[in-house]
Amino acid sequence: MARRATVLERFRREPVPTLTLVGADEFSPDTELPDPAKTGDASPKTVRAVYDALHVDCGMLSAASAAWFGAARPRNFVEVGGRPITKRFHVGGVPVAVILFPPLSAGGTAETETPTPKLLASVLAAADAASDAAIRIGISPWGFEGEFAVREALEQRYHLLLGGGPGAAFAGEVNAQVPGLIWSRADKDGRSVMIIDIMALPEPDMSFAWEWGLSMQAQEVRLTSAIPSDPHMEALLPKASSR
Template identity: 30%
Template structure:
């Protein structure tokens, strides 16, 4: 009982802090994590703070879901590369993968993307991908979810045969076409990419406005937000090892002629560190 009371108090304080940081009432809030690489505990190489961990991510998400400003309006997305580094053969503790799968399931994402290599890794450890996860294919796939009464189109970028080589133009064109087929059906088109920063930058600047928001993972630096040259695509990239959560508060959605993303005017972006101010969710922590 005491543990539950403490957790509730911390979550309430976190929710209040989040509310103060984002005073405007968002139309939609996107919470994104990727490139976790199989880390489930706070990062052991991140200094004294021990940033990250799935148990802290769970507390963070619960607080947002309880916050009146964002409750019912959150699109929580995870992946790709939540289980496996794209440039390495194994996560830090491969034998923990079944428990890591259960932890990700407990977080209740709206969307999760996993790569074929991650599926193979999990199978080797006698684990299946988290329930409802989308396995990236060699062609783009799309689905529609409803968040806060708004239809959101999701485009899962295809998995290149060689992640170390530039993504072929053909795959970029296929992905842009998959996104265009969602237009008129949804209020927002969100791309979920495992490609890495260089190919994502090429995509947003050469396939103008193909997606409204791009959630990027794979090689390259993480950042809170950038926009394409034409302002039509809002782009955020995950940091590594699960140390942080990327948050986009969309204060307005595209639809009006001439719409372009402008920070502080129609969106606010932030990278929230999962530091000592965020407690571990006991229900997730006990899985390990």
């Protein structure tokens, strides 16, 4: 977390507006086999203090994570239930819509690794309702298989798909079959930060294709020992845990 704080602060110092998003499977209660390394013995108040210090603009909470935090949920984190939730931002004067996707189990038990037609229809409708936004970003907990299955349906309605759940991690992909969608998947173990640069905005009401190095680029910043720990974050943990 201290290295992540260093990376985020470096990018915020650049003369480019930033939007910091946290997706699915960020917290131990989200995983089938909870990883103590993610939260250890820390209390919800401790974990909230750490994430508040990261200055996240929008984050996703599953029902399990929301229950674990209780009233101490981190600032700007939203519990997502059976329906998509849309949060709106102005980033450097550009209107951006961030749409948080419901889990595959929304409305019942997830029997497959892909969303039902009803679930897919709900996130497409959410994008249509935010069609005035210059950039529409979907945050998904559906896993690689679920996201792969629907990416063609999402394209042109969504400009970015930030995936989570089971499957491989990668900073950004623009596929020839879906050139209007940047697909990025987070490292579920929290070992890196995915940075996506938007260098040119899509034209409204026109079919759009991203071009790597011209209108977008993406990179994975690995949180190795080469990145120094943020001293404020390091100092925050013992202070928060002693309260």
